[in-house]
Amino acid sequence: MNQQLTTQRNFDSMRKSLNTLGSSVSAIILALSICAVLLLVTGKDPFAAYSKILETGLTGEKLLEMLKRATPLIFSAIAVAIGFKMNLFNIGVEGQYLFAALIAAEMATHVSLPRPLHILFILVVAMVSGAAWASIAAFLKIARGVNEVISTIMLNYIALSFIQWLFESFFRDDSDGGLNVKTTKIAPSGRMPDLVHDRLNGMFIVALIVAFLYWIVVFRSRFGFRLRASGLNPIAARTAGIPANRMVLIALMLSGAVAGLIAMPAVIGDVYGYGPSAIATQFGFAGISVALLGRNHPLGIIGAALLFGFLDSTSAVLQLSGIPSSIVKVIQAIIVLVVVIVNEASSRRYNRRTAERAAADLKSQEVPQ
Amino acid sequence: MQSGSAKSSQTLSAESAHVVELANISKSFPGVIANRDISLQVARATIHAIVGENGAGKSTLMKILYGLHQPDSGTIAINGVITQFKSPSEAIAAGIGMVHQHFMLADNLTVLENIILGYEPTKYGVLSLGDARKRVKELATSIGVDLNLDLPISELGVGQRQRVEILKVLFRGAEILVLDEPTAVLVPQEVDELFTNLRKLVANGTTILFISHKLDEVLSISDQITVIRQGSTVSTVSPKMVDRLKLAELMVGSDLPSHGKRTTLVGEKIQLSTNKLTVLGKDRKNPVENVSFKIFESEIVGIAGVDGNGQFELCEALLGLVDIEGTVEIGGKDASKLSIRERLDQGLAYIPFDRHREGLMLAASLWENSLLGHETSLSRGPMIDFDAAKKSCREIIDRFGVMTPNELVPAFVLSGGNQQKLVVGRNLATAPKVLIAAHPTRGIDVGAQAAVWEEIRRSRDAGMSVLLVSADLEEVLGLSDRILVMFDGEISAELDPKSATPQILGKYMTGTQ
Amino acid sequence: MTQSKNFRLFVSLLAALAIISTVRLWTSQDALTSSDTIGTALRLTVPILLAGMAGLWAERCGVLNIGIEGMMIFGTWFGAWGAWQFGPWAGLLFAILGGVFGGLVHAVATVRFNIDQVISGVVINLFAFFGVRYLSELVYVGKQGGGISQSPPQKWALPRFNLPILSGGQIAGWKSPDFLGWLELQRWFILGDLGGISRGLTHNLSWATVIAVLVVPASAWVLWRTRFGLRLRSSGESPVAAESLGVKVNHLRYYGLLISGGLAGLAGGTLSIVASSYYRQGQTAGRGFIGLATMIFGNWRPSGILIGAMLFGYAEGIKLVASDSITALFLFIAAISGVFLVVAVIRRKRVQIAVALSAFLLSAIAYRTVDTVPESLTQALPYLVTLIVLATANQRLRPPAMAGVPFRPGEPH
Incomplete structure (x- = not known):
């Protein structure tokens, strides 16, 4: 009996995971079909495009590039997902990570520490800076009731200007010469070693560690439970003694701290500094897509980041074979749009089925007992 | 028949004395019979009051008249023409207008x-x-x-x-106006103004259906009063023929359960007390005014009262959700400045008024729901002890008879009664010192009700103090060791359930005495 | 009552004019109110204004529109394409259609499928950004002057005109006098400023600008004077009440979003057709979000949005035309806060005194100490102002009560 129950339970939770995976996969297939139509309409051969993507993407070199491109996406998506788990929409990841990148790159040049400590110092500074910038939105929400969606949008643009001003006025170092001005180059002790020379930086491992920690903290720990409870039903959580304001502050700061790591693969793994044209932007928004596609689950996020990284890695080659390279970005956007729609519909259907099945289970249980 | 015809039959309406005529209306929802064979006639240009306790079936009846529900059986006649309303817009077209409580x-x-x-x-x-x-x-x-x-x-x-x-x-x-508890939200002066307006309306030829449980007001404004109890019409009387006492008796009934016998004694230690507790109303009257009471170990104190007389705010104040004046003591220690978490740690537990709003995370699994509020004890270090949490949930399921396939299903799949059992179980499982139980059996079936009552009694016998808030007299009388009546934010009486009669309770609850 | 209100408005406008005129003469920064500055400001105001109105239409019907930026991007691209192919007027039409397409996607996602409104908006922004890049790759790459991030230049421009007699416009081939231009050149107290401002608004004016400005009274009229407008607003304020009174809330949300998208598209069109003559990637430069900020600043009212857009447009305009005049603005702000300070002291409003005093001191110090304002910080102005407004006046803002909340008819609420 007990054995049977356990099997039943495992089966139930498996069914839920399968349902999630199934709806995501079918959404991706649907999105790819929509893109195929789009390609056809614009006079391109979708099969040629897709087979080119697969063909070039599945080489060893490109797979390494996939991992490299997935790294910042994992950080970004986890930053967004922490907010989502508490029903907070942190659109400000963009501003948080760029701010953190500049501060960390600059601070890195002001200390001299042995290698592991120097790297650790830079990562901590990045996380603290990201958290600090995010805390502005948290403060505005707690003290003044300002919706975090609006405030983080505004703070993104304020961050961009602020960063530009800081950089131009104080941090830029022209001694290197050349067009791409940067902050002073970070000493070798502060550089994260590559896993595969010039192809994949050690920050990829950090990203996996952060994903694991995210799972532990948010899904397994007491704090994480409180965080999720506040997102699921804030009033019930408050009635059960979970302080709402403090959770908002902590959640947004944690989100900002993880956001602070997004640019680190570039800052300490590639560029060794901050420069307006050397640090890629838009990861904050891409992270929202990846978090949505990965449904805020660490494995889902890693999978989605790898998918996006895979698509990105093929764009340069596509261009060479006459297929507009931006199609991969269009595919990504369509995937996300379709996935959220399909998820919404399928979770509603799943809920209804679960309710029906529970009712049926109860009926069948009553007899033997 | 089309609804529009009600309006077109002006000639008929002149002949018919009754603007609204409900005949043998019955309506049941799964598990509940809301209306049973209700008949009602309303004369033109009069104010007709419908009184009854919370849950007596007044609102359902009015929703049927307004086309929000369709009756299982029975007929509605407007101006003498039998009509069926499939939606509110058809009722509106027939000249019926409804002023909702919200x-x-x-x-x-x-x-x-x-x-x-x-x-x-x-x-x-x-x-x-x-x-x-x-x-x-x-x-x-x-x-x-x-x-x-x-x-x-x-x-x-x-x-x-x-x-x-x-x-x-x-x-x-609209020529027929339905007012659902119109005075519930008004202060006395506003009530007077409203009544002036209503009288003018009637003088202009409008017919008014007035739903209320405030007997004073009903007696002063209406031309006819229909009393509803447990889904059925008790009688229709003229306000000239009855007094408050008689009306209260009709409303509450006289067949109340005898007080449940107890074998243990009430303790001597004070577990929960308030002194001059006031909850400040922001721009209106203070919802709770100067409330002082003590609850001893192993005692159930029932707060009887019609909804909206400050019970909700009292519970929020005890839990620490609102700003107060005065003091709250838990287990003999001043808790007025403590946070919600600290009060819960002092041994307070709370069964909320509305399980969906304040109690459950509907999308989360049962074990996560039973974990809420008990994270500290069901953890190992900073991590949730999943096995212990699930085990604790299974214990609650077994002990309180929650009907569910297992503890992994989300809470929304449970029926209301089982959800309530889970909420009750979550709060009783850790053997709290003090339980605040707000409507612990509202909206659940009789079997679940008995189970919840039994559990509360058993915990009481084991030493727990209970503040029971309920509008259900059967519950208050059957469960309490002592009864406080709350009216208009204040404690209006302290009664012994053994000697309290429904008449006396009814009088205090409606502020008649 | 309205008369005294109009009188008050007139007096405060006159006072503001007097102050800026004093500041201009004191600092000899004629650019503060030159027709050149005002004309540039007006050009920069138009897209922000339209984006703000796009936000207004969406939120008034109950749907947040974070996707305005994306809808504007569609507007810039399709507008430029249409103008390149068929001429500027057709271009504006295509710009509107491009925006409407974005609005339709938003409506289908949020109203039909109940997707979170913020998520849908964010995804539309991404989709638009990369979608038009893809289209550019298809259409513009290889064309003369075109490329993946840029369209070929348009051959025709929208006609511009000067107001006759006042600003030197032509009447049947006769060049009438430029009275305002003459007045501006006299540099007289108040009159010179009046001349500069009026000439800036009436000189070298594009018809598209006129249309854009007319959107404000037209929207106000439709929203507040027609049945459609009342019902649309009720869908954003209380969809449950509206539905109970027979209003088809979700239909109205569709219409509201289509109009919102159309206005955002037009905003994009003015960037790629009026303000320049080609499409360029990143042309919108966050103006969709400035529009959103303007909508909040303007308290969800057309007149407020107009004022906000003019303010932000002016700040951007003066930066472009005469960046060294910006410091003079500090003096202007100091003077204005000084006036407010006096009023607050008379009225004995403590909070107002504190705010006015700190604004006065800050701007006075800034005027004395700052020589040049870094451009990067002036860029942040609209966002900073909006955050301050949100943080200080949150209680006095009146957003549509149910904007952002999905509505499913027939479900219990």
């Missing part, structure tokens, strides 16, 4: 815009505001209402908002 107004739109919305006088799609303004002004004057039509609703008081609702209904040409 106003349906758009706060940022002006008074005039709210009144004309959906029924706008226009010329080529352009609002004829002058025309509308004139008509609304006329209507307002005819019932003695003075309103600035250009103010946004957000700047109006509750009484004025209600006036807007009434005008809105009249603007659509």
Whole structure:
């Protein structure tokens, strides 16, 4: 009996995971079909495009590039997902990570520490800076009731200007010469070693560690439970003694701290500094897509980041074979749009089925007992 | 029959003495019979009151009249013509207007815009505001209402908002007005104003159905009173023929359960007490005023009262959700300055009024729901002990008889009664010192009700103190060791359940004494 | 009552004019109110204004529109394409259609499928950004002057005109006098400023600008004077009440979003057709979000949005035309806060005194100490102002009560 129950339970939770995976996969297939139509309409051969993507993407070199491109996406998506788990929409990841990148790159040049400590110092500074910038939105929400969606949008643009001003006025170092001005180059002790020379930086491992920690903290720990409870039903959580304001502050700061790591693969793994044209932007928004596609689950996020990284890695080659390279970005956007729609519909259907099945289970249980 | 025909049969209506005639209306929902064979006749241009306790079936009856529900059996006749309303719009077309207890107004739109919305006088799609303004002004004057039509609703008081609702209904040409608990939200002066307006309305030929449980008001305003108890009509009386006492008796009934016997004694240690507890109303009357009481170990103190007399705010104050004056002591220690978490750690537990709003995370699994509030004890270090949490949930499921396939299903799949059992179980499982139980059995079936009562009794016998808030007299009388009656934010009486009669309770609950 | 209100408005406008005129003469920064500055400001105001109105239409019907930026991007691209192919007027039409397409996607996602409104908006922004890049790759790459991030230049421009007699416009081939231009050149107290401002608004004016400005009274009229407008607003304020009175809330949300998208598209069109003559990637430069900020600043009212857009447009305009005049603005702000300070002291409003005093001191110090304002910080102005407004006046803002909340008719609420 007990054995049977356990099997039943495992089966139930498996069914839920399968349902999630199934709806995501079918959404991706649907999105790819929509893109195929789009390609056809614009006079391109979708099969040629897709087979080119697969063909070039599945080489060893490109797979390494996939991992490299997935790294910042994992950080970004986890930053967004922490907010989502508490029903907070942190659109400000963009501003948080760029701010953190500049501060960390600059601070890195002001200390001299042995290698592991120097790297650790830079990562901590990045996380603290990201958290600090995010805390502005948290403060505005707690003290003044300002919706975090609006405030983080505004703070993104304020961050961009602020960063530009800081950089131009104080941090830029022209001694290197050349067009791409940067902050002073970070000493070798502060550089994260590559896993595969010039192809994949050690920050990829950090990203996996952060994903694991995210799972532990948010899904397994007491704090994480409180965080999720506040997102699921804030009033019930408050009635059960979970302080709402403090959770908002902590959640947004944690989100900002993880956001602070997004640019680190570039800052300490590639560029060794901050420069307006050397640090890629838009990861904050891409992270929202990846978090949505990965449904805020660490494995889902890693999978989605790898998918996006895979698509990105093929764009340069596509261009060479006459297929507009931006199609991969269009595919990504369509995937996300379709996935959220399909998820919404399928979770509603799943809920209804679960309710029906529970009712049926109860009926069948009553007899033997 | 089409609803429109009710209006077209003007000749008939002149002959029919009764504007509204409900005959043998029955309506049941899964597990509950809301209305049983209700009949009712309302004469033209009169105020007809429908009184009854919470849950007696008044609202369901009015929703049937307004087309929100369809009756299982029975007929509705308007102006002598039998009609069926499939939706509110058909009822509106037949001249019925409803003023809901919770106003349906758009706060940022002006008074005039709210009144004309959906029924706008226009010329080529352009609002004829002058025309509308004139008509609304006329209507307002005819019932003695003075309103600035250009103010946004957000700047109006509750009484004025209600006036807007009434005008809105009249603007659509309603001749029959249903007012659902119109005085529940008003202060006495506002009630007087409302009654003045209603009398003018009746003088203009409007018929009013007035739902209430406030006997004073009912006696002063109505021409006829129909009493409903447990879904059935008890009788229809004229206010001249009855007094408050008689009405209270009709409303509450006299066949109440005997007090449950107990074998253990009430302890001597005070577990929960308040001293001059006041909850400050923001811009209205204080919802709780100067409430002092003590609850001893192993004692159930019932707070009887009609909903909305400050019980909800009292519970929030005890839990630490609102700012208070006065003190709260838990287990003999001052808890007035403690946070919710600290109060819970002192041994307080709370079964909330509304399990969906304050109690459950519907999308989360049962074990996560039973974990809420007990994270500290079901953890190992900083991590949740999943096995312990699931085991604890299974224990609750077994002990309280929650009907569920397992503890992994999300909470929304459970029936209301089983959800409630889970919430009750979550709060009793850790053997708290003090339990605040607000409507612990509201909306659940008889079997679940008995189970919950039994568990509360058992915990009481084991030493727990209980503050039981309920509008259900059967529950209060059957469970309590002592009864406090709450009326208008204050404790109006302390009674012994063994000697308390429903008449006496009814009097205090309705503020008659 | 309205008369005294108009009088008050007139007096405060005159006072503001007097102050800026004093500041201009004191600092000899004629650019503060030159027709050149005002004309540039007006050009920069238009897209922000339209984006703000796009936000207004969406939120008034109950749907947040974070996707305005994306809808504007569609507007810039399709507008430029249409103008390149068929001429500027057709271009504006295509710009509107491009925006409407974005609005339709938003409506289908949020109203039909109940997707979170913020998520839908964010995804539309991404989709638009990369979608038009893809289209550019298809259409513009290889064309003369075109490329993946840029369209070929348009051959025709929209006609511009000067107001006759006042600003030197032509009447049947006769060049009438430029009276305002002459007045501006006299540099007289108040009159000179009046001349500069009026000439800036009436000189070298594009018809598209006129249309854009007319959107404000037209929207106000439709929203507040027609049945459609009342019902649309009720869908954003209290969909439950509206539905109970027979209003088809979700239909109205569709219409509201289509109009919102159309206005956002037009905003994009003015960037790629009026303000320049080609499409360029990143042309919108966050103006969709400035529009959103303007909508909040303007308290969800057309007149407020107009004022906000003019303010932000002016700040951007003066930066472009005469960046060294910006410091003079500090003096202007100091003077204005000084006036407010006096009023607050008379009225004995403590909070107002504190705010006015700190604004006065800050701007006075800034005027004395700052020589040049870094451009990067002036860029942040609209966002900073909006955050301050949100943080200080949150209670006085009146957003549509149910904007952002999905509505499913027939479900219990």
